Amino acid sequence: MPERAPHVHADGTAPKGILRRRPERWLFTGIYGLVLASALVAALDVPGEEADPGQDALWVLLTALTSAAAHGYAHVIAQRAAGDGKAGPGRLRAVLAEWPLVAAVLPTVAMLLAALAGWWSEDTAADTALLLNTVCLFGLGVLAARAAGLSRLSACRAGAMDMLIGLVIIVADALIE
Template identity: 35%
Template sequence: MSGRFATPRRQTWADRILSGSGSVYGTILTSSLLVSLSSGERGNAWVMIAALAIAESVFALAHAWSALLIEGHARARLPGPAELGHALGHEWPLVKASLPAIAILLLAAIGLIGVDTAVNLALAVNTAVLFAGGLALAWVAGLRGLKALAVGLVACVLGLVLIILKIWVHH
């Protein structure tokens, strides 16, 4: 199979770190959903957990399916089940990015912490993940020192903007 979902290359340590952090897109999507779901009467931890899991899965499926349809259009044929499975595997980091927030929300769901505390903690963790992912990407690209720090900070700003949005929307 050619194109985006061709034979996967062997993962390097940096690939595993970046993938382990979740995709930037998935992390931002999770934070955006947390901001939205935590307002008003919708602040139920179990509902938020279900919404995160479903939304992230739907986005991953939509990404995989649309990429396969574009490739299929170029080859004038629809993708098969094996290609869909491979494409979904490629999109797994998007879903995996929601797991830290879901784990934190589980603490609220079982009553160990408040929902608002869980949301704030999850947003802080996601912002740290964005910083670490940016820093790891800079390191892989050969950047060191202030240049690497700058890349990490740019990624971190994405999470900070969502924290500011939460503060603005909820107060």
């Protein structure tokens, strides 16, 4: 049984701070966005083709926006199917609540735009984005586990498991190239 972190409240609530309001939703969509950004940057970085980091950045951003909208709308459909088909601002809120997915891809987009500006090559931008996203997966995994009340050691193990997703993408990218 995992140990509880000493800062977890007696009533079992998550600690205060950045993750105090619906941390599971923020973490889920943030991790999803990091995985999406990594997969896209790996897929768009095709060896032998002329690099176009501006177009790649646009694809990453548009895909994240579309995925966030689709995921939020899927929540609306699920609510409707559950019989809670109330109309109103709740539907828009469900879609807008997916903002962490889009926020998670912004560093990747920024790195690709830096390649467009000539600060580094697109290959370097893609490799750096893959590495950064993998490290961020570890960090979000640790945050999620700590918010759930796990000890530091258990949280690090959870973060390592999340980081494994990024490592799989990096290995797949290397093998496919």
